[in-house]
Amino acid sequence: MRTLEQTTREVLDLATKHFQLPAGSLAPDDDFFKKLGIDSLQTLEMLSRLENHFGIELPDYEVQGVSDFKTLAGRIQSRL
Amino acid sequence: MLDLGKYQSIGAALKDALDRFADEVCLIEADRERDKERLTYCNFRERAHPLAKALQDASFSAGDRASIIMTNQSKWLISAYAVFFAGGVLVPLDYKLTPDEQWQLLKHSGATVLITEYPIWRQLSASEGRASAKVQTVLVTEASPNADLAGAQRWEEFRGKGEPTFVARTRKDTACIVYSSGTGGRPKGCMMTHENYLEQCVALTSIYPFWPGVRYLSILPTNHAIDFMVGFFGPFTCGAAVVHLRTLRPEYVREAFPKYKITYVSLVPLVLKNLQKGLQARFDGLPAGRRKVFDALVAINKMLTKSRPQLGISRLLLKQVHEAFGGELRAIIVGGAFTEPRTLQFFYDLGIPVANGYGLTEAGTAITVNDLRPFRSDTVGKPLPGMEVRIVNVAGDGVGEVAVRSKTVMAGYLHDPELTAETIVDGWLMTGDLGKFDEHGHLQLSGRKKNMIVTEEGKNIYPEDIESVFEGLPVKEFCVFAANYVWPKRSMTGERLVLVLHLDTGQQFSNELRADINARNQRLLNYKRIHGVVLLEEDFPRTASLKIKRNVLAERLGKLDSSTAVLPL
Numbered sequence: 001m002r003t004l005e006q007t008t009r010e011v012l013d014l015a016t017k018h019f020q021l022p023a024g025s026l027a028p029d030d031d032f033f034k035k036l037g038i039d040s041l042q043t044l045e046m047l048s049r050l051e052n053h054f055g056i057e058l059p060d061y062e063v064q065g066v067s068d069f070k071t072l073a074g075r076i077q078s079r080l
Numbered sequence: 081m082l083d084l085g086k087y088q089s090i091g092a093a094l095k096d097a098l099d100r101f102a103d104e105v106c107l108i109e110a111d112r113e114r115d116k117e118r119l120t121y122c123n124f125r126e127r128a129h130p131l132a133k134a135l136q137d138a139s140f141s142a143g144d145r146a147s148i149i150m151t152n153q154s155k156w157l158i159s160a161y162a163v164f165f166a167g168g169v170l171v172p173l174d175y176k177l178t179p180d181e182q183w184q185l186l187k188h189s190g191a192t193v194l195i196t197e198y199p200i201w202r203q204l205s206a207s208e209g210r211a212s213a214k215v216q217t218v219l220v221t222e223a224s225p226n227a228d229l230a231g232a233q234r235w236e237e238f239r240g241k242g243e244p245t246f247v248a249r250t251r252k253d254t255a256c257i258v259y260s261s262g263t264g265g266r267p268k269g270c271m272m273t274h275e276n277y278l279e280q281c282v283a284l285t286s287i288y289p290f291w292p293g294v295r296y297l298s299i300l301p302t303n304h305a306i307d308f309m310v311g312f313f314g315p316f317t318c319g320a321a322v323v324h325l326r327t328l329r330p331e332y333v334r335e336a337f338p339k340y341k342i343t344y345v346s347l348v349p350l351v352l353k354n355l356q357k358g359l360q361a362r363f364d365g366l367p368a369g370r371r372k373v374f375d376a377l378v379a380i381n382k383m384l385t386k387s388r389p390q391l392g393i394s395r396l397l398l399k400q401v402h403e404a405f406g407g408e409l410r411a412i413i414v415g416g417a418f419t420e421p422r423t424l425q426f427f428y429d430l431g432i433p434v435a436n437g438y439g440l441t442e443a444g445t446a447i448t449v450n451d452l453r454p455f456r457s458d459t460v461g462k463p464l465p466g467m468e469v470r471i472v473n474v475a476g477d478g479v480g481e482v483a484v485r486s487k488t489v490m491a492g493y494l495h496d497p498e499l500t501a502e503t504i505v506d507g508w509l510m511t512g513d514l515g516k517f518d519e520h521g522h523l524q525l526s527g528r529k530k531n532m533i534v535t536e537e538g539k540n541i542y543p544e545d546i547e548s549v550f551e552g553l554p555v556k557e558f559c560v561f562a563a564n565y566v567w568p569k570r571s572m573t574g575e576r577l578v579l580v581l582h583l584d585t586g587q588q589f590s591n592e593l594r595a596d597i598n599a600r601n602q603r604l605l606n607y608k609r610i611h612g613v614v615l616l617e618e619d620f621p622r623t624a625s626l627k628i629k630r631n632v633l634a635e636r637l638g639k640l641d642s643s644t645a646v647l648p649l
Contacts, residue, residue, distance in 0.1 A: 033606040040537065040606070041354050044329050057112070060327050061151060061199045064176055067606055 002080060008073035011050060015069065018049050028070040054080060082285045082318060089249040089274040091164035093281075093317050098125045098161075101319035104292045107154045108340060111326040117154055121319070124158060132162035133240025135193065138217055142167035142247050145257065146193035147186055147215075149173045149200055152298045152324045155221050155235060157312050159195045167247025168193075170256045172303035175200055176605070183209025188267045189257050189494065192216050195235065198223035205230035251275035257494055258305060260441040261532070261540045269494035276444040279487040281314050283464040287451055288344065288411060288435055290318035295408075297323045297336055297345040304538070305445040306346050306415045330354070337406040346413040349423070350536035352434070356426050359401070382429050387454050394431020401430050411435045415446070416538020418525065418572035421457035428455045437461050438525060443509055444488030448523045459522035460515075469523065470508075471516055478516040479526050483508040525572055531565040531630060533575035535607045543577060546608050549600050550579065554593065557582045557620050559628050560610060566634045567642040576611040578646055580637060582620060589615060589647070598649055612646035 002010070012026045019036055032038060038046075044060070050072075051058050056079045066072050087093040102122040109117040119127070140146065146163045148170065150156045163170050171189040173182055175197075182204060186194065194215045196204065201220045204210065218232035249255070255274040259267060288310075290296070298311035315322055323340045325332055336342065347355070366374060377397045384393050391410065395402040402409070412427065413435040424434045437449035438460035447469060450461035463469040467486045474480035489509045492500035503510055512530030515523050532542045543560035550558055563576045579597065583589065594613075601609045614637060621629040621636075637645075 031602050034602070034609075039350060041330060041351065048329050048331060059199070060329075061175070061197065065178060065605065067602065 002077070004073060004077050007054075007077045007080070008070060010053065011069050011073045011076065014050055014053055015046060018046055026069065028073070029068055031067045032069060032072075033067050050076060056080065082282050082289075084278045084282050084317065087278060088251050089164065089253070090255050090277050090313060091161075091167070091246065091249065093278065094161055094164060094313070095246060097121065097317050097319065101292060104319045105321045106316060106319075107157065107322055107324070108295070109154045109324045109326070110332075110336065110340075112332055113335070116326070119154060121316075124161070128158045128161045128165065129244055130239035130241075131159065131235075132165040132244035133242060134238045135162060135166050135168070135240075136244050137240045138193075140166055140168060140193060140217075142249065143169060143253070144193070145169045145171050145189055145191040146195060147171035147173055147189060147191040148303070149175050149182055149194065149196040149204075150221070150302075151175055151197065151326070152302050152307070152311075153221075153326060154324060155195075156302050157316075157322070159219075159235075160312065162244075163193075164255070165244060165246055167249055169254050172256060172258060172308065174259075174301060174303050176301070178605070179204045179207035180209050183207055183213050185259050185267060185269075186215055187213040189259075189269060190214055193219070195219045195221075197221050198227055201230070201232055205232070249274055251278065252491075254491065256308075258303070258308075258441050261542045261545060266496070266499070266544065267494075268496075268499070270441050271491040271494050272441075272444060273491050276488045276490060277309070277313055279466055280309060280444040280446070280464075281317060283466050283488070284309065284446060284449070285314055285318065286465055287449055288413070290315045290320040290344075292319035294318070294320035294343040295323055295340055296320060297325070297333075297340070297342045299325070299328060299333065299351070300346045300348065300416065300538070304416065305439070305441045306413070309445045310344065310346055310413060330358075334404075337409065338403065339406075341406045341408045343408055343410050344413060345409070346415060348416040348536065348538040349414060349419040350417075350538075352412065352414050352419060352427075353423055353536070356423050359430075360426075378429055381431050385428070385431060385455070389428075389431070389433045389452050389455070391431065398431055402432075405432065411452075413437075415439065417534045417536055420573060424455075424457040428457065438513075438523060440511060440513075442490050442503065443467075443484050443486065443511070444490065447482075447484050447486075447511075456520075456522055459518065459524050461523065462521050463523070469517075472508075472510075474516075479514050480516065481529055482511045482513045482515050482523070482525075484511060485509070527568055527572060528562070528564060531562050531634070533562045533564070533577060534572070535575070536573075537607055539607050541577065541608050546577070546604055546610075549603050550597070553581075553596065553600070554584075555581045555587070556584045557628075559620060559630070559633060561630075561634060561637070563612075563642065563646065566637045568638075577609070578612045578614050579610045580614045580616055580633070582616050582618065589613070594649065601649065610649070612648055614640070614645050615647070 062075050098121045106121045107119040146168050171191045198220045219235040220232045221235040251274050254271045256272045257269045261268050296315050300307040381397050411433045427434045437446045439446035448461040448463050471480040472483050485508050514527040515525040547560050559580045563578050621632040
């Protein structure tokens with residue numbers, strides 16, 4: 001079983017790869033809308049990638065209003 | 081042509097439709113690749129009637145208000161029908177609002193019944209706003225067996241025995257209270273009458289008809305005026321089917337078109353542009369030879385569809401593109417915000433008409449719509465049948481404010497006669513949008529008179545509604561504006577909000593202050609955030625009751641050069 005810290009790290013690594021950013025450029029508290037300049041649709045695309053990685057289904061309502069990686073990792077963690 | 085003249089209410093029209101189209105499929109619900117539910121009109125009635133009976137057993141009666149806060153799914157429509165059957169007033173709320181905002185609107189609407197999904201209720205029940213609302217009955221769907229219901233009842237078990245009694249309403253009675261904005265400040269609860277919906281339905285289906293066999297893909301939230309009309313009332317009165325997806329991930333939305341042979345879909349401009357981007361990337365990736373052939377076919381299609389769409393020809397010429405959309409798509413309805421002409425043209429050139437139009441909740445969904453005869457990407461179309469549209473306070477360039485008079489215009493704003501009187505003047509709805517008619521009777525929009533923005537996701541944001549998040553900011557005074565309101569430009573895209581600050585004497589716009597603003601900004605949903613700061617070194621003009629005179633302040637700010645005055649955050 002992963003710890004929340006591990007999950008958060010994996011979320012950051014995947015987002016970094018997904019958006020082709022230099023390693024280490026994202027932090028847990030970063031607001032992904034602002035930091036990545038993405039819209040709600042691009043967020044959904046990122047979620048699909050996270051679902052595949054963690055082998056879970058993350059319903060759309062679970063991520064309503066979530067805009068930072070730490071909270072997102074928490075939502076994923078609760079479904080692992 | 082659809083005739084709803086004999087009906088007095090939404091409930092009466094739907095009740096008749098459920099009988100008339102009993103064996104037709106009305107709802108398909110899918111969750112990712114799984115088909116979850118498929119209901120005929122008869123099945124739909126069997127689900128809705130026990131709910132209506134249970135509501136009546138719980139003393140829910142004519143004029144009582146019931147709110148729905150749900151994602152797009154079959155239980156949304158079943159619940160709405162039960163409310164109308166029992167003579168109730170529906171208060172559809174946006175599930176994307178925060179719990180505090182939802183409670184605020186529940187309180188304002190006076191809803192006594194709330195129908196919602198368990199995950200939404202989990203957040204709502206934990207919010208302090210609950211104490212002040214009048215909600216007595218809460219029904220939650222899809223709660224797990226061990227879920228803590230926090231005072232709610234399970235929707236699936238809320239069933240009355242025996243047949244409910246149909247409660248008649250008149251055309252002038254309120255059918256829905258729809259919030260066009262106002263979560264942070266002055267709630268704008270549009271009181272929509274049964275007549276508003278009956279008339280709008282007839283007008284819209286005269287141009288974009290539904291019939292048994294038509295499948296509408298419901299993606300826009302059903303609380304939104306467009307989806308309520310074309311994703312519920314319109315198709316149901318005509319015996320068509322509505323397809324709901326429980327996830328809006330682009331890959332599943334794409335799959336739904338061929339899987340369910342979709343006929344119509346409504347999208348906001350943001351999604352349409354995303355679709356365009358994806359298609360363009362695929363076209364650009366074609367080998368040179370195939371690209372040449374493809375471009376030639378598009379050119380032929382353009383030529384053949386110049387005066388009107390020719391779906392059969394377009395589907396033959398551009399087979400692969402149309403097959404990706406299921407091969408039966410007749411039109412994409414786009415709404416909620418202004419769409420760039422080049423995006424509209426892109427799809428039309430592929431033989432996929434985009435039903436571009438213009439409307440606002442207060443006018444009962446759509447005011448104008450492109451009738452595609454011929455297709456025009458540079459306008460929002462002609463007024464729908466039954467709509468009187470005129471341009472008032474016309475300036476030198478022919479542009480003025482768009483005013484509308486029609487049976488589809490709301491009765492007024494709930495609990496706000498003052499705002500109603502400002503908005504509906506001598507029977508004309510003053511839209512606050514600027515535009516002019518061209519020589520063919522097409523409306524061309526060119527900006528806004530009102531201090532608000534509409535995002536590409538179709539969200540209306542009023543600056544007053546987000547100011548509370550900046551309360552307590554250590555400055556002398558502040559105010560939020562739509563940049564286009566201060567520095568008018570003839571455009572309805574790329575709209576932004578700015579925060580105007582008047583600093584204390586000797587105070588600097590420090591990094592600390594910038595960080596404070598950024599932190600507060602992040603508390604807002606992403607589409608509500610401000611994009612820059614303007615510093616003003618003078619007192620804000622105020623009324624005797626110390627309210628900011630926004631129009632006077634905007635005039636003063638307008639003298640500044642926007643390219644240098646707006647500091648990025």
